[in-house]
Amino acid sequence: MERGIFMALAKKPVTGMKDILPEEMQIRDYVINVIKDTYRSFGFTPVDTPYMEHIENLCSKQGGENEKLIFKVLKRGEKLKLESAECEADLVDMGLRYDLTLPLARFYANHANSLPSPFKALQIGNVFRADRPQRGRYRQFTQCDIDILGEPTNLSEIELILATTTTLGKLGFRGFEIRINARGMLKAMAVYSGFPEDSYESIFITLDKMDKIGLDGVAKELEENGFAKESVQKYLELFRAAEDEKDSIRAIEKLSEQLDGFLDDAVRQDLLEIINSVEQTKAADFQMVFDPTLVRGMGYYTGTIFEIAIPEFGGSCGGGGRYDKMIGNFTGNDVPACGFSIGFERIILLLMEQKFQIPSQPQKTAYLIEKNYPAEKLCDIIKKAQEARKEGQQILVVRMNKNKKFQKEKLAAEGYDSFEEFYNRSE
Amino acid sequence: MERGIFMALAKKPVTGMKDILPEEMQIRDYVINVIKDTYRSFGFTPVDTPYMEHIENLCSKQGGENEKLIFKVLKRGEKLKLESAECEADLVDMGLRYDLTLPLARFYANHANSLPSPFKALQIGNVFRADRPQRGRYRQFTQCDIDILGEPTNLSEIELILATTTTLGKLGFRGFEIRINARGMLKAMAVYSGFPEDSYESIFITLDKMDKIGLDGVAKELEENGFAKESVQKYLELFRAAEDEKDSIRAIEKLSEQLDGFLDDAVRQDLLEIINSVEQTKAADFQMVFDPTLVRGMGYYTGTIFEIAIPEFGGSCGGGGRYDKMIGNFTGNDVPACGFSIGFERIILLLMEQKFQIPSQPQKTAYLIEKNYPAEKLCDIIKKAQEARKEGQQILVVRMNKNKKFQKEKLAAEGYDSFEEFYNRSE
Numbered sequence: 001m002e003r004g005i006f007m008a009l010a011k012k013p014v015t016g017m018k019d020i021l022p023e024e025m026q027i028r029d030y031v032i033n034v035i036k037d038t039y040r041s042f043g044f045t046p047v048d049t050p051y052m053e054h055i056e057n058l059c060s061k062q063g064g065e066n067e068k069l070i071f072k073v074l075k076r077g078e079k080l081k082l083e084s085a086e087c088e089a090d091l092v093d094m095g096l097r098y099d100l101t102l103p104l105a106r107f108y109a110n111h112a113n114s115l116p117s118p119f120k121a122l123q124i125g126n127v128f129r130a131d132r133p134q135r136g137r138y139r140q141f142t143q144c145d146i147d148i149l150g151e152p153t154n155l156s157e158i159e160l161i162l163a164t165t166t167t168l169g170k171l172g173f174r175g176f177e178i179r180i181n182a183r184g185m186l187k188a189m190a191v192y193s194g195f196p197e198d199s200y201e202s203i204f205i206t207l208d209k210m211d212k213i214g215l216d217g218v219a220k221e222l223e224e225n226g227f228a229k230e231s232v233q234k235y236l237e238l239f240r241a242a243e244d245e246k247d248s249i250r251a252i253e254k255l256s257e258q259l260d261g262f263l264d265d266a267v268r269q270d271l272l273e274i275i276n277s278v279e280q281t282k283a284a285d286f287q288m289v290f291d292p293t294l295v296r297g298m299g300y301y302t303g304t305i306f307e308i309a310i311p312e313f314g315g316s317c318g319g320g321g322r323y324d325k326m327i328g329n330f331t332g333n334d335v336p337a338c339g340f341s342i343g344f345e346r347i348i349l350l351l352m353e354q355k356f357q358i359p360s361q362p363q364k365t366a367y368l369i370e371k372n373y374p375a376e377k378l379c380d381i382i383k384k385a386q387e388a389r390k391e392g393q394q395i396l397v398v399r400m401n402k403n404k405k406f407q408k409e410k411l412a413a414e415g416y417d418s419f420e421e422f423y424n425r426s427e
Numbered sequence: 428m429e430r431g432i433f434m435a436l437a438k439k440p441v442t443g444m445k446d447i448l449p450e451e452m453q454i455r456d457y458v459i460n461v462i463k464d465t466y467r468s469f470g471f472t473p474v475d476t477p478y479m480e481h482i483e484n485l486c487s488k489q490g491g492e493n494e495k496l497i498f499k500v501l502k503r504g505e506k507l508k509l510e511s512a513e514c515e516a517d518l519v520d521m522g523l524r525y526d527l528t529l530p531l532a533r534f535y536a537n538h539a540n541s542l543p544s545p546f547k548a549l550q551i552g553n554v555f556r557a558d559r560p561q562r563g564r565y566r567q568f569t570q571c572d573i574d575i576l577g578e579p580t581n582l583s584e585i586e587l588i589l590a591t592t593t594t595l596g597k598l599g600f601r602g603f604e605i606r607i608n609a610r611g612m613l614k615a616m617a618v619y620s621g622f623p624e625d626s627y628e629s630i631f632i633t634l635d636k637m638d639k640i641g642l643d644g645v646a647k648e649l650e651e652n653g654f655a656k657e658s659v660q661k662y663l664e665l666f667r668a669a670e671d672e673k674d675s676i677r678a679i680e681k682l683s684e685q686l687d688g689f690l691d692d693a694v695r696q697d698l699l700e701i702i703n704s705v706e707q708t709k710a711a712d713f714q715m716v717f718d719p720t721l722v723r724g725m726g727y728y729t730g731t732i733f734e735i736a737i738p739e740f741g742g743s744c745g746g747g748g749r750y751d752k753m754i755g756n757f758t759g760n761d762v763p764a765c766g767f768s769i770g771f772e773r774i775i776l777l778l779m780e781q782k783f784q785i786p787s788q789p790q791k792t793a794y795l796i797e798k799n800y801p802a803e804k805l806c807d808i809i810k811k812a813q814e815a816r817k818e819g820q821q822i823l824v825v826r827m828n829k830n831k832k833f834q835k836e837k838l839a840a841e842g843y844d845s846f847e848e849f850y851n852r853s854e
Contacts, residue, residue: 009757010481011537014521017477019534021541025473029463036456041816043793043823045841046452050444050567051478051523051553052498054437071479074499074519076557082518085509091518092501094441107446110438114448116837118825126478130503140477151826155796158809159824166816273802281809283817330436366470369582375700382585382708389468389593390710396470397586398545399578410543414472 016131016139022414027351028142030358032124034170035144035342042163044122044146049103051126052094057106059095062326064299066098069129071139096128100145101300101323101339108149108337109330118150120159124344136349145320147339149327154270156338157304158277160320161288164340168308169284171347172356176286176317177309180274181294183301183321184267185255189292192262193235195227201299203227203235208295211315215239239292248275248290255292270304300326308343313350318343363393365418366411368400373424381422443558443566449841454778455569457785459551461597462571462769469590471549471573476530478553479521484533486522489753491725493525496556498566523555527572528727528750528766535576535764536757545577547586551771563776572747574766576754581697583765584731585704587747588715591735591767596711598774599783603713603744604736607701608721610728610748611694612682616719619689620662622654628726630654630662635722638742642666666719675702675717682719697731727753735770740777745770790820792845793838795827800851808849 013019020028036046058070072092074080085091097103100123108119124144131137146163148156161178168176186207190200206221213221215236222232238258245251249272256268275288289309296305296319303322310317320340328334365388367381385395396416401407408419440446447455463473485497499519501507512518524530527550535546551571558566573590575583588605595603613634617627633648640648642663649659665685672678676699683695702715716736723732723746730749737744747767755761792815794808812822823843828834835846 008759009484009487009533009536011533011757013477013533013537014479014481017479019477019537020475021538022472022474025475028475029473033460041789041819041821043791043821043825045449046456047449048447048452048455050440050446051555052441052444052567054441057436060436071503071521072501073523074501074515076498080515082512082515088501088507088509091509094498096500106436106438106440109436110440110446111448116834116841117828120823120825128478140479153826154802155805155824155826158805162809162813269802277802277806277809280806281813283813330438332435362468364470375581375696375704378582378585379704379707382589382704386589386708386710392468394468394470396547397582398470398547399580399582401544407543414543 016133018138018140024348024352026358027356028348031171031344031347031351032144035124035167035344036122038167038170039122039146039163042120042146042159042166044120044163046122046124047104047107048123048125049097049100049107051096051128053097053103053106055089055092055095057102058098060102060329062102062105062300062329063098064297066129069131070098071096071128071130098129099127100125100143100341101147101326104145104147104149104339105326105337106330108335109327112150112331112335118148118156121145121147121149123147136345138345142344143341144344145339145341147337149337150335151338152324152336154274154277154304156336157270157274157306157322158281160338160340161274161278161306162281162283164308164318164342165278165282165284165286167342168286168310168347171351173310174285175311177289178278178286178306179289179291179294179309180271180304180306181291182267182271182304184264184303185259185271185292186295188259188263188267189235189238189255192238192259194231195235199227204295207293208297210293215243242290242292248288251290251292274304296321298323304338306340310350313346316343317346317350361415363418364396364414364416365393365420366396366398366408366416367420367422368398368404368407369422370400370424373422377424443560445565445567451775451779453785453842454783455775458598458771458774458778459571462551462594462771463549465594465597466549466573466590469547469573469586469593471547471590473549473551474531474534475550475552476524476527476534478523478555480524480530480533482516482519482522484529485525487529487756489529489532489727489756490525491727493556496558497525498523498555498557525556526554527552527570527768528574528753531572531574531576531766532753532764533757535762536754539577539758539762545575545583548572548574548576550574563772565772569771570768571771572766572768574764576764577762578765579751579763581701581704581731583763584697584701584733584749585708587765587767588701588705588733589708589710591745591769592705592709592711592713594769595713595735595737595774598778600737601712602738604716605705605713605733606716606718606721606736607698607731607733608718609694609698609731611691611730612686612698612719613722615686615690615694616662616665616682619665619686621658622662626654631722634720635724637720642670669717669719675715678717678719701731723748725750731765733767737777740773743770744773744777788842790845791823791841791843792820792847793823793825793835793843794847794849795825795831795834796849797827797851800849804851 073094242251300323301321302324305321307319308317322338324336385397388395500521727750728748729751732748734746735744749765751763815822
């Protein structure tokens with residue numbers, strides 16, 4: 001190679017995306033297996049959708065803020081008419097998916113006839129968002145979603161919460177919370193307070209900042225946004241009263257009484273049934289917590305919404321809710337739908353920080369073979385390795401490096417706890 | 428929803444890509460687990476790389492014909508200058524990967540210091556090629572690669588072939604072949620025949636069509652391409668002689684004698700050692716077959732090349748070889764490298780056609796609950812389900828449809844072999 005004209009290729013991954021090294025990859029594989037096994041035991045069936053979607057679907061106002069973060073794929077061949085292109089939209093016909101919910105809705109709309117109804121779907125895959133790169137946040141990341149399609153009752157919510165929390169429990173998480181609320185509750189509180197009807201979404205955007213700016217911050221922002229002081233005060237009192245009542249069941253009952261005439265009784269009843277059923281049947285150490293400040297950003301939610309809060313981790317570690325109107329965008333006929341997305345990347349981050357040890361690993365042995373070991377004798381070593389592999393052991397067969405000590409240190413870091421060395425002794 | 432202005436979103440996947448339904452997905456998951464478990468027992472360590480790569484890397488002449496099939500990703504924000512863009516290259520800075528080899532070479536160049544040497548990598552992921560859509564061939568598909576980086580001897584080839592064939596054996600494949608050849612053998616045959624030195628790649632492209640057009644077809648195309656009749660005749664005689672010798676070891680020895688003075692003896696020795704070692708230590712029912720007509724398209728191969736031929740499946744079902752020069756394109760220093768890519772999509776296709784039954788599935792029971800079943804009693808059913816799930820059973824809890832018979836048929840197709848029904852009897 002002539003060094004003078006050597007033009008090196010780029011070694012780093014593209015901006016905002018990362019290579020995954022063996023240490024993290026082994027934990028990811030383990031967690032995915034736990035997730036799949038647990039979700040399968042609840043009857044969720046794996047499905048998969050392409051990484052690319054029609055650009056019209058991605059930009060159909062289902063994705064909220066995520067629609068600003070789409071990686072768009074250039075048209076190919078004759079379809080690309082660069083000379084006459086006037087805007088971005090003329091150049092692209094596909095984009096990379098930013099979540100798994102929209103592709104699942106398309107999938108269900110396309111295949112409903114050949115799927116059982118209700119259908120319990122499990123989807124694990126990467127999604128892409130051109131977010132500003134920042135620590136621990138990447139432009140490609142893995143999502144794990146379960147969804148129940150075609151089931152109108154709260155049996156969906158109960159099963160989704162049980163499946164997700166059982167998984168978290170199996171991964172060693174304890175003492176966490178599932179916070180729950182309902183779009184109907186959010187709306188009733190806004191109506192009761194006298195806010196104008198076309199302003200609810202704007203109010204919920206402010207309310208969503210509660211964990212960052214507190215109750216007073218929310219009040220301040222609402223007033224700054226021009227809402228009547230009286231409404232803001234009424235609104236705040238509702239939250240203060242709910243805050244005082246630590247028991248979720250009593251908090252829902254109390255708030256429902258206050259909202260009498262504004263709140264659909266089905267919303268109250270759903271929340272109570274979900275909390276009671278989950279508490280009585282849960283298989284992990286966590287609590288159901290009614291949280292009237294819980295908003296969840298996505299505009300497509302129509303009913304119950306919920307979120308995982310793990311004390312070791314500030315902020316949400318996954319969430320979901322009911323979205324009964326999305327599939328109708330594809331077919332013209334609404335299908336009840338409810339989903340839960342576990343915060344896969346955050347869970348991996350937490351486990352990595354806790355130096356998580358994967359349970360029940362096979363025995364790992366490395367065979368180190370001296371460099372000039374003759375080919376005809378090498379076969380015997382490989383035979384021995386093949387026998388051990390048949391018995392379930394992990395056997396690495398490699399040449400011995402000059403710096404054997406350093407080589408063994410690296411292998412020990414990969415989990416090799418036993419070594420055998422083979423030398424070509426002159427006999 | 429106002430039907431008059433309803434604009435349905437597209438239900439079909441994008442051109443050339445497919446949704447994966449439960450039946451296929453369950454087989455894919457099973458096969459991936461077998462692949463991972465087997466490769467791990469050989470000491471291959473999982474790694475992962477992003478789905479997007481720098482466009483300069485993808486278009487660096489490593490990818491051969493695949494470089495024409497890249498899905499390119501539009502630049503974002505201020506970087507996109509549509510007005511001044513004169514060609515496609517001005518619009519894009521990334522593309523979707525078309526294979527796993529180039530990303531792995533970049534990965535290794537970037538992380539070699541924190542990896543053991545030699546490093547045995549396992550990578551499973553999707554790749555994208557804008558191929559003309561055709562039956563059984565998709566624009567997004569899964570690849571499963573194992574590679575050994577930093578090992579110059581044929582221990583790499585032996586371990587790669589053993590690991591891949593052990594996996595195929597575990598998946599139930601019998602009586603298949605691993606065809607093997609070497610770039611050095613291909614070259615020696617071309618030199619011996621007297622072809623001009625700058626024409627070897629063109630000759631190999633023709634030779635690669637052997638399985639489609641036969642020996643006479645190859646001869647005809649070579650003559651049409653203007654090569655001397657005498658050279659073509661000499662070349663053909665080599666292949667005819669090799670064809671007559673069914674025993675691979677003897678075929679190599681015979682061909683080597685003929686090529687005396689043209690063939691590097693290390694090439695002969697490597698082929699013999701690999702075939703002998705694999706035959707003596709293999710853990711599956713297959714044969715090593717020397718095939719002097721084997722070319723493997725990719726220009727980056729530098730040494731041994733090999734391919735899986737499964738009798739039930741016309742054509743190759745995976746392959747690989749040695750590519751000692753690729754990592755040097757990133758670092759300036761060559762690193763010996765050898766890889767094997769198992770034909771994942773073809774294996775899935777074969778298993779689907781054979782109505783493959785996944786072994787050792789858990790018991791699958793569906794609880795069907797009458798529609799108006801009261802919430803307070805639902806809890807007892809969920810409790811029962813939770814107990815059974817703890818014992819490893821798969822329990823689906825769903826509402827009973829009006830057409831119960833049809834529902835049960837669909838569920839039976841998903842593998843549910845036992846049903847329990849719950850009615851709200853007036854008591």
